[in-house]
Amino acid sequence: MIQNIQIRELTPRHLRQSCTNCSLRELCLPIGLTPDEMQELDTIITQARPVKRGEALYRAGEPFKSLFAIRVGFFKASVISEDGREQVTGFHMSGELMGMDAISSDFHTCDAIALEDSEVCELPFGEIEELAGDVPILQRHLYKVMSREIVRDHGVMLLLGNMKAEERLAAFLLNLSQRFSIRGYSSSSFHLRMTREEIGSYLGLKLETVSRTLSKFQDQGFIKVQNRLIEIIDGDSLKKLLNNCQGE
Amino acid sequence: MIQNIQIRELTPRHLRQSCTNCSLRELCLPIGLTPDEMQELDTIITQARPVKRGEALYRAGEPFKSLFAIRVGFFKASVISEDGREQVTGFHMSGELMGMDAISSDFHTCDAIALEDSEVCELPFGEIEELAGDVPILQRHLYKVMSREIVRDHGVMLLLGNMKAEERLAAFLLNLSQRFSIRGYSSSSFHLRMTREEIGSYLGLKLETVSRTLSKFQDQGFIKVQNRLIEIIDGDSLKKLLNNCQGE
DNA sequence: TATTTTATCTGATCTAGATCAACTTTAGTT
């Protein structure tokens, strides 16, 4: 089930904790560190950095220095081929870690673009790595986060390789819904931060198909669409659409 | 360029070194360990395990204990949806590491099936992890290998989301060719270990389309196809096919 | 507020690749 692939360690409770500095406590790093270890982690992490809508957090080809944890906001990650075609590889929201693709070559391989005014914590990878050598739970956590990204990518491959347009859109909406819900936002009503074209790029569809399919869902009474505001009226029907493609 | 995404640290020279035990020396772990560290790594790694063609190395849902390094042979990794549709997420050959997707949840999320008689080294993850805490170069290497998998997956997304059937097949053949070449095998003549259906699953195409496209390439004089034996006659034309989709 | 510019929707076609079907070849098995 594509909408369950995005397993999270975040819970609304964690999000609700006060977040005085840019610590990862509330973000994406493990519960279970000692106060000392926490302290050390905090010293590594630089001040929160704002990224305005439309700005790049990093771009493919830039040298890799840090991972980034999204504190608030919304990003797209995409690979651009030389002729300018864009493949969106993911949409990322608060509490998620970006930039792991860059570890392998020491250069970023994607662009990361803010789709709304955002704030990130910079995690200098060298220092994180060093600390991880001393703090097994942190090391383990990094492996898990990277592994989760791999699992997520496999889910997208399944979607792109096997699903029909309606199934892709349904999976996409349910996945967003679930992720907003986990962060304490409404699961039934949310604002799309991306264009139809970006959705299409992610789902391997043209923007017209995205638009048409959303309209169709609206006609069927599954959702209500007002430009980028989505209201999910009948999530069960959306899920059924997905099951048709997976469960017998 | 899809065929360049698979960056490797292996060189034919490494492969040609004698390989007395199942050590990772020749496989996929870093050059640069001290003899002592090597020693320690060797003690962790259990005896080479044979996997017969058709057998599963592991299956989705099984508890995760170890990563596997392919010593010799060829595997496919795939996610199976409940209705039985298969999405092949990758083909893996000697020197590659499998099972990293399982770290996130402690359960395997893919099936790994041998496509020819193979041999793997089992790397108990708990112990590897522990050793990595003491051996920064090993730790770094693990991060890199996982990151590389993420990059590879993004390449597949680009392929599935943006490319036409001919482009996909061309990318696929060139990628295989390159990987065989790196391992000291011919880059211009190789045996496909997988069925047309498995190729299709990986590339998001039906087996008929795979078959037809291979025939077309043969008619155009790009390749020679004799069942599963592929001979690349005009690799430049294949590359040009790819450039059409990427370079302007 | 007026004016661009950019995003979205919807209809009318077109087409790449899926689907259906029949046949051939290869590989396993007795």
Next chain:
DNA sequence: AACTAAAGTTGATCTAGATCAGATAAAATA
């Protein structure tokens, strides 16, 4: 070697989604 099952090829159709085109509508900017 004969037999069976599995894999591959090729042709004929069909269709989901792409493409092309024009009309709105929203958002950014002057």
